[in-house]
Amino acid sequence: MLQLENVSLSVDDGKEILKHIDLTIGSGKFVVITGPNGGGKSTLAKTIAGILSPAEGTIRFNGEDITNRSITERANLGIGFAFQQPVRFKGITVRDMVRLAAGGDLPESQLCTYLCDVGLCAKDYIDRELNASLSGGEIKRIEIAMSLARKSKLTIFDEPEAGIDLWSFNSLIEVFLKLRREIQGSSILIISHQERILEIADEIVVLAGGKITAQGPRDQILPHLLKGESCSFCPNQEGFCHE
Amino acid sequence: MNDITKNLLELISDLPGVPGGAYNIREDGQCAARQSTEHIQINPKTDKPGIDIIVQPQTKGETVYIPACVTHSDVNDLVYNDFYIGDDADVTVVAGCGVHTDGEEESQHNGIHRFFLGKNARVKYVEKHIGVGKGTGKRVINPRTFVDIGEGGYLEMDTTQIKGVDSTDRVTRGVLGENAKLVIKEKIMTDGEQTAETNFEVDLNGMGSGADLISRSVAKGRSKQVFRSKINGNTNCSGHSECDAIIMDEGVVSAIPELTANHLDAALIHEAAIGKIAGEQIVKLMTLGLSEEEAEAKIIEGFLK
Numbered sequence: 001m002l003q004l005e006n007v008s009l010s011v012d013d014g015k016e017i018l019k020h021i022d023l024t025i026g027s028g029k030f031v032v033i034t035g036p037n038g039g040g041k042s043t044l045a046k047t048i049a050g051i052l053s054p055a056e057g058t059i060r061f062n063g064e065d066i067t068n069r070s071i072t073e074r075a076n077l078g079i080g081f082a083f084q085q086p087v088r089f090k091g092i093t094v095r096d097m098v099r100l101a102a103g104g105d106l107p108e109s110q111l112c113t114y115l116c117d118v119g120l121c122a123k124d125y126i127d128r129e130l131n132a133s134l135s136g137g138e139i140k141r142i143e144i145a146m147s148l149a150r151k152s153k154l155t156i157f158d159e160p161e162a163g164i165d166l167w168s169f170n171s172l173i174e175v176f177l178k179l180r181r182e183i184q185g186s187s188i189l190i191i192s193h194q195e196r197i198l199e200i201a202d203e204i205v206v207l208a209g210g211k212i213t214a215q216g217p218r219d220q221i222l223p224h225l226l227k228g229e230s231c232s233f234c235p236n237q238e239g240f241c242h243e
Numbered sequence: 244m245n246d247i248t249k250n251l252l253e254l255i256s257d258l259p260g261v262p263g264g265a266y267n268i269r270e271d272g273q274c275a276a277r278q279s280t281e282h283i284q285i286n287p288k289t290d291k292p293g294i295d296i297i298v299q300p301q302t303k304g305e306t307v308y309i310p311a312c313v314t315h316s317d318v319n320d321l322v323y324n325d326f327y328i329g330d331d332a333d334v335t336v337v338a339g340c341g342v343h344t345d346g347e348e349e350s351q352h353n354g355i356h357r358f359f360l361g362k363n364a365r366v367k368y369v370e371k372h373i374g375v376g377k378g379t380g381k382r383v384i385n386p387r388t389f390v391d392i393g394e395g396g397y398l399e400m401d402t403t404q405i406k407g408v409d410s411t412d413r414v415t416r417g418v419l420g421e422n423a424k425l426v427i428k429e430k431i432m433t434d435g436e437q438t439a440e441t442n443f444e445v446d447l448n449g450m451g452s453g454a455d456l457i458s459r460s461v462a463k464g465r466s467k468q469v470f471r472s473k474i475n476g477n478t479n480c481s482g483h484s485e486c487d488a489i490i491m492d493e494g495v496v497s498a499i500p501e502l503t504a505n506h507l508d509a510a511l512i513h514e515a516a517i518g519k520i521a522g523e524q525i526v527k528l529m530t531l532g533l534s535e536e537e538a539e540a541k542i543i544e545g546f547l548k
Binding site for chain 2: 049051070089090091100103129150
């Protein structure tokens with residue numbers, strides 16, 4: 001479905017954020033990208049969505065070279081993107097935005113279902129503006145509801161768990177599974193640090209220092225990762241010496 | 244009533260024709276149609292152009308329409324309309340002005356509106372301004388609104404000027420008595436070489452009085468807007484003014500607040516935010532399949548809703 005070949009990206013001061021990334025995401029796959037903060041995860045997600053342009057390399061989507069395609073074109077080809085920090089809009093309501101995400105008319109009942117799926121009571125939220133009156137957790141859930149309505153072939157979630165307060169992870173995971181069920185052959189790419197999300201991945205990609213340092217089926221990657229992670233949290237640096 | 248007036252009426256008051264209830268339709272400086280009701284009398288002034296609108300005490304739920312239309316170039320219309328709202332009345336006033344120019348000469352409408360609200364009277368005042376027509380003549384609308392709100396009274400003014408008016412100078416002045424409230428919500432969009440100036444001045448004279456003056460505007464092209472809000476807190480009162488503006492192209496917006504607290508218990512706040520559309524808002528809408536232009540239009544549509 002999605003192929004990245006030798007994708008590199010630098011920021012204005014010349015620092016390389018992504019270094020020669022090769023990545024393939026197959027149809028119907030649930031892939032989680034994880035790794036330390038500042039490792040390039042969000043940059044990679046934005047590059048796939050077309051928000052950032054790579055300095056070199058090729059991005060293909062369903063066989064088509066989309067490297068030079070705009071954000072809009074990629075969205076219309078079937079790439080969806082849920083922001084880590086959702087954007088606020090004065091005057092635009094939840095109803096407007098979810099309808100916009102669905103790409104046109106959306107029956108009220110369907111709209112309510114999407115809000116219900118993310119744990120929001122539709123009647124309390126449908127006419128609310130996406131402005132500063134919504135909490136970080138509320139706006140994050142609405143962002144995820146928009147992804148449900150959008151039904152993209154490939155949906156990218158940038159740290160969906162960040163800011164999700166009282167809502168249980170079970171519901172969040174339920175949403176991902178539902179998204180996958182509902183769109184035949186659709187793939188999901190999630191950027192996450194959450195063990196619970198890593199546990200339901202088909203494949204895990206570890207991105208550190210702008211490079212892919214590990215990649216493979218969950219059962220192969222996760223055990224190493226968990227061992228490594230417990231060490232890095234350990235205040236006592238001797239904790240590294242497990243092996 | 245000519246066809247241009249009918250068209251303008253629909254634009255400014257969402258009316259497909261002559262409304263029910265009390266109304267006065269002004270066309271090119273003349274009265275085109277007028278009707279009073281049992282509780283609302285509309286009488287022509289004898290000393291100058293304009294009307295007196297007298298709402299009886301206790302009148303509830305009625306709407307008065309007083310649209311004014313200028314249908315061709317070279318009209319300079321000046322009108323004085325006075326509203327006397329009786330105690331405990333609760334009514335809606337739909338004003339609004341459409342100016343259509345087809346020639347090279349300027350046309351103007353200057354509406355001077357005064358509201359006198361009795362005890363506990365409530366008014367919702369809706370005012371929509373629009374300029375249309377293919378003529379190069381300037382379309383000018385200069386509304387003057389004076390509001391005197393008595394004890395416990397409430398007036399909400401929704402004023403909108405979305406397009407086609409080349410020059411506007413809007414002055415709104417309010418004097419508030421005990422526990423009186425004034426809410427003004429203004430929406431303005433200018434483009435091209437248009438200019439718009441807003442001047443609010445409110446005296447909070449009564450204990451417990453409050454004013455909330457909110458302006459949202461978009462300045463496109465090479466248009467210029469000035470927003471001045473002056474609130475004088477003369478007693479235990481609360482005042483808030485807010486100017487929220489989007490600038491595009493070479494648009495210019497100035498926000499000039501003046502808050503004066505003449506009393507220790509006067510609580511006054513001003514907020515102003517002027518800037519271009521946030522890039523991330525456009526990006527977000529593009530990830531939903533909108534083009535950059537569509538995204539901009541959607542953001543502005545929401546902002547001015």
